[in-house]
Amino acid sequence: MDIDMSAHPAWLPPEVWQPIAGRRVRVTGDGPLIDTVRAELRAGGATLVGDGADLEFGLGGDPALGGEGFEIVRGETRTVVRAAAPHGLLHGLFALVRSAPDGRHRPAVARRMVDHWDNVDVHPVMGQVERGYAGGSLFWRAGVPRRDLGRVAAYARLLAACGVNAIALNNVNVHATEARLLTDRLAEVAELAAEFRRYGIRVHLSVSFAAPVQHGLPTADPLDDRVVHWWARVTRTVYDTLPDFGGYLVKADSEGQPGPFTYGRTHADGANLLAGALAPHGGVVHWRAFVYNHRQDWRDRSTDRARAAHDHFTPLDGAFRDNVVVQVKHGPMDFQTREPVAPLIGAMPGTRLAVELQATQEYTGQQRHVCYLAPMWSSLLLGHEGPAIAGAADEMVAVANVGDDPFWTGHPLAQANLYAYGRLAWDHTLDPGAVLDEWIGLTFPGASPALRSTLHAVMDGSWRTYERYTAPLGVGFMVRPGHHYGPDVDGYEYTPWGTYHHADRDGVGVDRTMATGTGMTGLYPEPWASTYESVADCPDELALFFHHLPYGHVLRDGTTVIQHIYDTHFAGAAEAAAMRGHWLTLEAEVPAELFGRVAERLAEQVRSAAEWRDQINAYFFRKSGVPDRHGRPIY
Amino acid sequence: MDIDMSAHPAWLPPEVWQPIAGRRVRVTGDGPLIDTVRAELRAGGATLVGDGADLEFGLGGDPALGGEGFEIVRGETRTVVRAAAPHGLLHGLFALVRSAPDGRHRPAVARRMVDHWDNVDVHPVMGQVERGYAGGSLFWRAGVPRRDLGRVAAYARLLAACGVNAIALNNVNVHATEARLLTDRLAEVAELAAEFRRYGIRVHLSVSFAAPVQHGLPTADPLDDRVVHWWARVTRTVYDTLPDFGGYLVKADSEGQPGPFTYGRTHADGANLLAGALAPHGGVVHWRAFVYNHRQDWRDRSTDRARAAHDHFTPLDGAFRDNVVVQVKHGPMDFQTREPVAPLIGAMPGTRLAVELQATQEYTGQQRHVCYLAPMWSSLLLGHEGPAIAGAADEMVAVANVGDDPFWTGHPLAQANLYAYGRLAWDHTLDPGAVLDEWIGLTFPGASPALRSTLHAVMDGSWRTYERYTAPLGVGFMVRPGHHYGPDVDGYEYTPWGTYHHADRDGVGVDRTMATGTGMTGLYPEPWASTYESVADCPDELALFFHHLPYGHVLRDGTTVIQHIYDTHFAGAAEAAAMRGHWLTLEAEVPAELFGRVAERLAEQVRSAAEWRDQINAYFFRKSGVPDRHGRPIY
Numbered sequence A, B: 001m002d003i004d005m006s007a008h009p010a011w012l013p014p015e016v017w018q019p020i021a022g023r024r025v026r027v028t029g030d031g032p033l034i035d036t037v038r039a040e041l042r043a044g045g046a047t048l049v050g051d052g053a054d055l056e057f058g059l060g061g062d063p064a065l066g067g068e069g070f071e072i073v074r075g076e077t078r079t080v081v082r083a084a085a086p087h088g089l090l091h092g093l094f095a096l097v098r099s100a101p102d103g104r105h106r107p108a109v110a111r112r113m114v115d116h117w118d119n120v121d122v123h124p125v126m127g128q129v130e131r132g133y134a135g136g137s138l139f140w141r142a143g144v145p146r147r148d149l150g151r152v153a154a155y156a157r158l159l160a161a162c163g164v165n166a167i168a169l170n171n172v173n174v175h176a177t178e179a180r181l182l183t184d185r186l187a188e189v190a191e192l193a194a195e196f197r198r199y200g201i202r203v204h205l206s207v208s209f210a211a212p213v214q215h216g217l218p219t220a221d222p223l224d225d226r227v228v229h230w231w232a233r234v235t236r237t238v239y240d241t242l243p244d245f246g247g248y249l250v251k252a253d254s255e256g257q258p259g260p261f262t263y264g265r266t267h268a269d270g271a272n273l274l275a276g277a278l279a280p281h282g283g284v285v286h287w288r289a290f291v292y293n294h295r296q297d298w299r300d301r302s303t304d305r306a307r308a309a310h311d312h313f314t315p316l317d318g319a320f321r322d323n324v325v326v327q328v329k330h331g332p333m334d335f336q337t338r339e340p341v342a343p344l345i346g347a348m349p350g351t352r353l354a355v356e357l358q359a360t361q362e363y364t365g366q367q368r369h370v371c372y373l374a375p376m377w378s379s380l381l382l383g384h385e386g387p388a389i390a391g392a393a394d395e396m397v398a399v400a401n402v403g404d405d406p407f408w409t410g411h412p413l414a415q416a417n418l419y420a421y422g423r424l425a426w427d428h429t430l431d432p433g434a435v436l437d438e439w440i441g442l443t444f445p446g447a448s449p450a451l452r453s454t455l456h457a458v459m460d461g462s463w464r465t466y467e468r469y470t471a472p473l474g475v476g477f478m479v480r481p482g483h484h485y486g487p488d489v490d491g492y493e494y495t496p497w498g499t500y501h502h503a504d505r506d507g508v509g510v511d512r513t514m515a516t517g518t519g520m521t522g523l524y525p526e527p528w529a530s531t532y533e534s535v536a537d538c539p540d541e542l543a544l545f546f547h548h549l550p551y552g553h554v555l556r557d558g559t560t561v562i563q564h565i566y567d568t569h570f571a572g573a574a575e576a577a578a579m580r581g582h583w584l585t586l587e588a589e590v591p592a593e594l595f596g597r598v599a600e601r602l603a604e605q606v607r608s609a610a611e612w613r614d615q616i617n618a619y620f621f622r623k624s625g626v627p628d629r630h631g632r633p634i635y
Helices: A032-043 A086-097 A150-162 A176-182 A186-197 A225-241 A267-281 A305-316 A374-382 A412-426 A432-443 A449-459 A462-469 A528-533 A540-546 A561-584 A592-624 B032-043 B086-097 B150-162 B176-182 B186-197 B225-241 B267-281 B305-316 B374-382 B412-426 B432-443 B449-459 B462-469 B528-533 B540-546 B561-584 B592-624
Strands: A024-027 A055-059 A070-074 A079-083 A103-105 A111-115 A118-123 A127-129 A166-168 A202-206 A247-250 A284-288 A324-329 A352-358 A395-399 B024-027 B055-059 B070-074 B079-083 B103-105 B111-115 B118-123 B127-129 B166-168 B202-206 B247-250 B284-288 B324-329 B352-358 B395-399
Touching (some): A032 A086, A055 A086, A150 A412, A176 A186, A186 A202, A267 A324, A324 A395, A374 A462, A395 A412, A462 A561, B070 B086, B111 B352, B150 B412, B176 B186, B176 B202, B186 B202, B186 B225, B305 B324, B374 B432, B374 B462, B412 B449, B432 B449, B449 B561, B528 B540
Parallel strands (some): A111 A166, B024 B055, B111 B395, B166 B202
Antiparallel strands (some): A070 A103, A118 A127, B070 B079, B118 B127
16 A cells, blocks of 8 residues: 555645634634534644624524524624534534535434444454445544554544434444443443544444353243343443443344343344433434345245345334334345335334435445435435435434545545535435535635536446446346455355345336235335336335346336347446546546546446446346347456 | 264275284385275284285286285185285285285276365365365365374375275365475375375375465476476475375366466467476376356357367377376366267377366265265276277376265265275276175164165165256256256356257257268267167167157157156156165164264255256246156156
8 A cells, every 4th residue: 555644634624714714713612512513623723712703603592493403694793603502613614615605504304314334353254344345443443543643634524514413333243342442441432432522423332142142141032030120230331331332232033142132032122222321311212124034045035035124113103212213224135226215214103214325326326336326315304205214214324434545535536425425414404515616625625617617527427327327227146255356257146145136038027016025115104005016106215125027127217128138338448448448538627546446446337337237247148148239248 | 963073984995804813924125105004904804924824915926916915815724915015005005905806906997096185274265175075184274284294194094995096185176275285285185195105095186276376486488498497406306305206196287277378379388397306206186177167158059058168178188298198087078967979089009198087976976875876987987878988098087075074975885986986996807796795884884784785775776866866868067056956957057158958949958060060979989880870779867868858858768858857856856765765774783973964965966866857846846847657746
């Protein structure tokens, strides 16, 4: 690595403080977050004054602004930022930095979280960060805490500046070492929490449901008094050290993690156990709904993994304590490039729900490919082709995409995904293109029109481009097993993971209809149940998710399934090549190291897109025997 | 692991010394190997006497017996074992133990070697032993030599008792730590060599062609004087420590290993460099012919990996020094369950050739499946469906299948493969069933007729059974990439490894004919070139290795390709289930731990065979659309 190891400033380079620099600022109020506001202003070049200010930050705003809302009023000679609570002033400061418009600003949901899948020890298969594509953990290195927390402080600032207010530090797959963070390694958590606290970000921990057993109890049965007492005692100790600790995140009975099923108990029993321990201290449990049979027999077509979270959790609606948040992935499968919204979302009106997005690009190019995810997230939030997540979700969560890479995210342009996540979690009505534009302005201060338009050309449509050259029509999971990078059409077809496409010489796709399939379409509210059930009405992008279709079936866009596969794959790969062409015009516009890193990754993206194109086309040509209408090369 | 960690006696349990125990034996001659003969006799319960012996071991046999041959003459009152050299007496002793018949016995080839793919460090992907299915290395544990060499001594004895006389200790993929065995870690090699020396087994080392660079030279160019001197000096030091050192084993320009191509030199240049360093000391270079393009573009059908070794090496025939042995895998691909013999074998009359077999069951069930390999090896040696290896091979080599597992080989029945390898290397005319019978007699002393016949029922046909339920008709490589266990028909189809099957909706197989394919059939001598070239004459077992055939093509056995696939897969899985049934009758006949271990593995074999059956059948049914003639379930 011959790149300067000091971190890239991301969306907070010195130049963006221009709206602040040189101004006379008055800040009223006290407390740690107000101290942070003052420190940021000073660092940004403002002069703090008692009076005669042309910029004022102060409490006393309308109580309806809540704990994090703020109001900006720009007068002729003076700008005023008001909030009802200190956290609002901090948000107001960063809003001013990004030149937010006048008016009242409140977050759409109260908790906007990032979940790190960081391991303390380097995991033999998953590495330091599970599904991490940006180097090692910011928090631990080879089993021990990092000594220099400068990167953590910078990270906390970046998160605060895009609106994130909660963080889970460690992987939901809790291994032996990581289980000790809750107990004898709590001091490490406290050190990290101190950095995040200064930016209004509360720290949460992933815990193992079997923790009592790991610590010597004979059982982890949630209804056993010893277990109840163990969690109460341990939780009390956590809060003695960390009075503002956020709570626990739990992956239970999922992909081999322990859970209440071991004891014949329900997920409500399990979640309520932890919620009971946390309630006296104001903490919450995030209880993941990612529960399915990962030892399915591929020969069994009656079991449908896409139903699993819904089938497991909806019967428990109303059974969870108030401080339980059921955390559900946005789609019914697992963060594929295209999935319908998970039918569980909206189906538990009596339960607090957090919706989990994946900023780390596990299935979307692993930060080697440009894939700006905000258009997908926006579409899901607003309900463009299914029930809207916004409204149904009480909280938002994203799996983090950062590491100790100098550009934070491996691919420098992947920074935009983290930024956009924070902004959309705060305000789901934002336009993804506008958010990108905001990010460009912050990240490339003084960006020329050419730089701006070229970045839009590269990024705006990059998710759709990625979709075009990878798995077609919502079918998903045509990736290499294990690492999930690159194509392997049958890679998961005969495995126990419940991820199938059922391609044969006549057709492809999973029949999830009520009429002839697994009935999963019926889990949706109308009009979506009918829309998905009907081959004629189902959006093309989800055609193979919900239906098994003959290759000759004519889609809504007028092409056949097979020709659509060929067309999108040729188009997607060509678009990837075009993206690279666009980028290469920017050599004089962006710093050399950033230019080089992106150029190098785009070269790989172009190679990989051609590989996807050729494998997918070859696979379906060999199966279907249908030639490409345009006679392009298929191998 | 709740199994007794003391090693299983394998084919040398105390009971087999019955032909020796209590006898009065006279041994004449001196030297370390004669000392070993005496020690073995004493341990076996014989009384060593000066005269009055009823069993005699002595030198002075016909010089035509060579260094390892021996003669057994059983008289009315006295048995005499004669040899021309001490090593022959040691072989004679073990021959007596297994009740070999009277007469003269000489090995077919002078060197019968096992190659260990043991790493010193635990490799992050490959583990302690690359493609090892029997636990850790007998030689190293987690980077350091094992302190207790008792297992090594026992292993040396087992090898000697089946006729092996050379061993390469470390993996042909030579990583950084292992490269130091040649230099500053030579003392570890010396300790191991001492154990093997007592049993007439010479030690060899795998070395990296880039070793001079790793040790500080700017180049490893075989024609550079500094490199020549480096190897000469290092080799001299090795022989100072180990005067009977065997030589070097080299995997060069192969799967990422360094080699002479880096310097624009030939394999002859490379091999002769090392041969020159070894020649003054009597050592040899084993230079592997496993050279192919492992970064092939799957879209390129003109490149044929099966040609590669032949195309690389035959032009060099005659260019190698006398103490170079070109070591070639038995087949042109890589140890698949069924391959034709490698066309390189027999095609280099002016070069010493070693043929490499794979006792470790990488592609043949990984020692979880019973797969007695001697029938395959015998068929290849004798030339049942291609040119005979015997005659063309000057030496035999097998990749070892042992580890620190208490049963040596993980699967207790896999011991038979190592035993049979040694015996067939000594005498390729032995019948595989007779060798198995010999192994049964030694391993299960006093075996009842029921035990004997049941073991034959389980093992005799196990290779053919394994072939039936896995990749069909010689096509190979339908395994999970990476670990190579279990089915994945397309797992290697779109990879750079050169291992394809070209299945589409119409047919399957690789066209290697001269008429329309890669011309690989033309690399064989007649009559084999014509036999393989002709669809009508090509053996069914190799039909898809040499031809791309429509599913409806009628094979020599009268069935179509597709029906053959279905039939063999149903039959193979049923045979695996029957093997398990046979074994379960043996509970009272064999030790409990051995019974349990085999039973547990057979359960996995039955499961895995059904998985193979169903995946292969489903894959080809989905592609071909042809139903099974007998209506059996295909998913």
